[in-house]
Amino acid sequence: MGKYIINRLLLVVPVFFGITLITFIMAHSIPGSPFNSERLPEAARIQIDHAYGLDRPLYEQYFIYIINFLRGDWGPSFERQGNQTVTEILFGYRSAGESGVPFWLQLLAVTAVAWLGLLAWGAVRSATSKQMLAPFFKRWVLLVTIVALVGYIVFVIFTLDTSNAGGFLFSLRLGILAFVFMLLVGIPLGVIAALKQNTWIDYTLTTVALIGFSIPSFVLGLLALIAVVVINSLTGTNFSIAPSSPSTFDLVLPALLLGTREASIIARLTRSSMLEVIRQDYMRTAQAKGLDNGTIAVKHGLKNAFIPILTVLGDRMAGLLTGSVTIETVFNIPGIGRYFVSGILAKDYPMILGTTVLYALMVVFINFVVDLLYGYFDPRISYAKGSAV
Amino acid sequence: MAKISSERGLNGSGAENNDEARVVAFSSYDALSARPSNSLWQDAWKRLSRNKLAMAGLVVVILLALMAIFAPWIARYEPDHPFYDSTSPKPYNEQNYQPPSLDHFMGTTGQNYDLWARVVYGSRISLSVGLVVQAIVLLIGLPLGLIAGYFGGWLDSLIMRVVDIFRAFPYLLLALLFLSIFGSSIIWVYIAIAVSTWPIMTRIVRGQILGLKHKEYIEAARAIGVSTPRVLLRHILPNLLGPVIVAVSFGIPEAIITEAFLGFIGVTGDPSTPSWGRLIAEGRDAFQSNPPTILIFPCLMVVLTVMSLNFLGDGLRDALDPKQGGGSKSR
Numbered sequence: 001m002g003k004y005i006i007n008r009l010l011l012v013v014p015v016f017f018g019i020t021l022i023t024f025i026m027a028h029s030i031p032g033s034p035f036n037s038e039r040l041p042e043a044a045r046i047q048i049d050h051a052y053g054l055d056r057p058l059y060e061q062y063f064i065y066i067i068n069f070l071r072g073d074w075g076p077s078f079e080r081q082g083n084q085t086v087t088e089i090l091f092g093y094r095s096a097g098e099s100g101v102p103f104w105l106q107l108l109a110v111t112a113v114a115w116l117g118l119l120a121w122g123a124v125r126s127a128t129s130k131q132m133l134a135p136f137f138k139r140w141v142l143l144v145t146i147v148a149l150v151g152y153i154v155f156v157i158f159t160l161d162t163s164n165a166g167g168f169l170f171s172l173r174l175g176i177l178a179f180v181f182m183l184l185v186g187i188p189l190g191v192i193a194a195l196k197q198n199t200w201i202d203y204t205l206t207t208v209a210l211i212g213f214s215i216p217s218f219v220l221g222l223l224a225l226i227a228v229v230v231i232n233s234l235t236g237t238n239f240s241i242a243p244s245s246p247s248t249f250d251l252v253l254p255a256l257l258l259g260t261r262e263a264s265i266i267a268r269l270t271r272s273s274m275l276e277v278i279r280q281d282y283m284r285t286a287q288a289k290g291l292d293n294g295t296i297a298v299k300h301g302l303k304n305a306f307i308p309i310l311t312v313l314g315d316r317m318a319g320l321l322t323g324s325v326t327i328e329t330v331f332n333i334p335g336i337g338r339y340f341v342s343g344i345l346a347k348d349y350p351m352i353l354g355t356t357v358l359y360a361l362m363v364v365f366i367n368f369v370v371d372l373l374y375g376y377f378d379p380r381i382s383y384a385k386g387s388a389v
Numbered sequence: 390m391a392k393i394s395s396e397r398g399l400n401g402s403g404a405e406n407n408d409e410a411r412v413v414a415f416s417s418y419d420a421l422s423a424r425p426s427n428s429l430w431q432d433a434w435k436r437l438s439r440n441k442l443a444m445a446g447l448v449v450v451i452l453l454a455l456m457a458i459f460a461p462w463i464a465r466y467e468p469d470h471p472f473y474d475s476t477s478p479k480p481y482n483e484q485n486y487q488p489p490s491l492d493h494f495m496g497t498t499g500q501n502y503d504l505w506a507r508v509v510y511g512s513r514i515s516l517s518v519g520l521v522v523q524a525i526v527l528l529i530g531l532p533l534g535l536i537a538g539y540f541g542g543w544l545d546s547l548i549m550r551v552v553d554i555f556r557a558f559p560y561l562l563l564a565l566l567f568l569s570i571f572g573s574s575i576i577w578v579y580i581a582i583a584v585s586t587w588p589i590m591t592r593i594v595r596g597q598i599l600g601l602k603h604k605e606y607i608e609a610a611r612a613i614g615v616s617t618p619r620v621l622l623r624h625i626l627p628n629l630l631g632p633v634i635v636a637v638s639f640g641i642p643e644a645i646i647t648e649a650f651l652g653f654i655g656v657t658g659d660p661s662t663p664s665w666g667r668l669i670a671e672g673r674d675a676f677q678s679n680p681p682t683i684l685i686f687p688c689l690m691v692v693l694t695v696m697s698l699n700f701l702g703d704g705l706r707d708a709l710d711p712k713q714g715g716g717s718k719s720r
Binding site: 015 | 442550551553554556558560561566567569570572642646654656669672676681684685688692695696699700
């Protein structure tokens with residue numbers, strides 16, 4: 001397992017260099033200089049190019065960029081005349097007098113609380129001190145810790161002050177909301193459709209899922225814009241749909257629209273995966289034991305049907321990222337997707353590179369986590385031998 | 390294991406051990422051979438034609454294709470012919486954005502173009518993008534997947550590392566970058582979308598071959614000395630056709646969506662190009678103070694096209710690959 005993790009982490013290296021190299025070459029091949037449009041005198045333009053190092057050979061620029069990137073300096077944003085750096089725009093400003101508990105200490109505290117909770121649970125369940133520690137020797141100590149940490153991080157993401165936040169925060173919020181919506185809607189609908197196979201419920205749900213799958217998220221967003229305008233004109237209210245600094249509430253509607261397509265994909269997959277599982281012998285055994293239908297469906301059915309869902313989860317999250325570019329453009333949400341599009345239109349190389357690499361790293365990270373979860377949920381998969389599948 | 394259980398699922402018997410399962414399998418084999426022998430494709434067509442949604446999708450797709458082919462006869466006006474009512478006392482620039490009428494089924498746009506004509510000509514762009522992109526994807530993705538899956542080794546590693554890199558790119562970003570470099574003509578739109586989506590095809594083909602190449606009939610073919618190209622062409626490729634057709638049929642609407650979004654951002658063609666994405670962008674800018682039909686109609690055309698293609702693709706998947714569909718309606 002440890003070897004597998006290291007192997008996967010090493011895979012990030014070629015992907016990182018591949019992505020940066022391809023993006024770097026492509027971004028620099030965009031015709032025209034970022035400073036052409038301002039009708040600068042030739043001398044001033046040369047001076048600016050020199051200041052930003054654009055007059056150096058391309059390979060030199062690339063190495064300088066990579067070294068600076070790894071040091072956390074993603075370069076100035078050309079679109080904003082270098083007044084802001086890419087990291088400031090994407091991750092927000094760090095206020096000078098930032099105080100409080102360091103983040104890693106907070107995470108440590110959360111872990112401690114989670115373990116204390118486990119201990120307390122063990123204490124309630126049994127009197128002897130040996131059994132009290134029992135939960136710690138089970139597999140799911142890891143799960144409880146991860147759930148607590150992820151829960152805390154999500155809590156922090158949604159409670160951070162947005163006054164000087166960067167684009168990444170809004171994109172994260174949008175993505176998390178859409179992801180939760182995708183799972184909360186997609187999985188139950190798929191399970192219901194499978195349990196009611198070949199009834200009108202099944203037909204309705206599968207057709208609805210197919211329709212949801214067929215509407216591109218940016219078209220869905222535009223139709224919602226029309227609906228808001230119509231509602232505003234009918235009721236005289238004044239909903240604003242594209243605020244410059246969206247609150248969590250403003251992000252709910254875009255997130256729902258972003259998640260609709262992915263939710264229908266998950267629903268279709270859950271249904272076919274459940275149908276496969278329902279035919280298995282252990283389901284009949286569970287029925288024969290006299291378990292109630294809910295337990296059978298969730299504990300015996302969904303738990304096994306979840307494995308194929310998990311395998312596509314990485315791709316679906318990548319789909320959410322792609323969709324977020326379109327939704328952020330339609331709703332004017334200041335997330336990384338919109339900065340990428342505006343960066344392309346303005347030939348803002350550092351911004352294009354920064355956003356692309358950020359997206360790529362997220363995809364790689366997500367796939368890594370999904371692979372680990374896969375091993376957790378399906379113990380039959382062993383990473384020790386033959387990991388290059 | 391999975392194979393046995395699916396066989397059991399297919400003929401609905403509850404055979405408890407392998408011997409019984411084999412007996413059942415043999416008897417169902419007899420039943421199969423007793424029936425007039427149909428080719429795989431005839432069977433697939435039968436299953437497809439029983440699927441109402443898929444047939445509805447097929448009809449709409451055919452209608453859309455006819456609309457694209459015979460656009461000049463259906464559009465009634467030229468897509469870039471500024472149209473205005475000479476009998477109206479209004480000045481020229483106040484006739485923008487006419488609501489739908491008998492003269493203009495979908496109204497007119499900002500430059501007084503007939504929206505219906507533009508939508509009809511736009512179908513040419515969208516459908517051609519879907520088809521050409523998937524053709525290029527096949528040309529790149531299929532051979533690479535074949536090589537990676539069949540030969541393995543360092544070639545496989547190399548191809549899969551490249552696929553990994555492309556997988557980490559959200560494909561929309563790559564297509565956008567591509568277009569901003571090479572300009573926005575339709576040829577580059579085809580290539581940009583194809584180049585950013587071919588890894589999907591490679592992964593599908595490679596995965597299929599990994600499952601196929603250890604099947605007995607492949608090993609038998611190799612054992613009697615059939616040459617490698619012949620094994621690939623005669624034994625492996627026909628077995629790939631089903632999954633590849635399904636992948637293509639879902640790839641076409643995906644490419645159409647991507648093209649529409651690229652047009653929406655404004656990086657394909659020029660403002661006079663009647664692509665649906667461009668029309669949607671124009672509608673988005675204008676719909677608040679004008680008839681919202683300017684935005685609704687192009688949106689609906691994209692949705693209708695993508696939806697009917699997906700209905701058809703879904704039916705094709707159930708028809709060609711009954712196992713994967715997991716109990717489709719036709720069964």
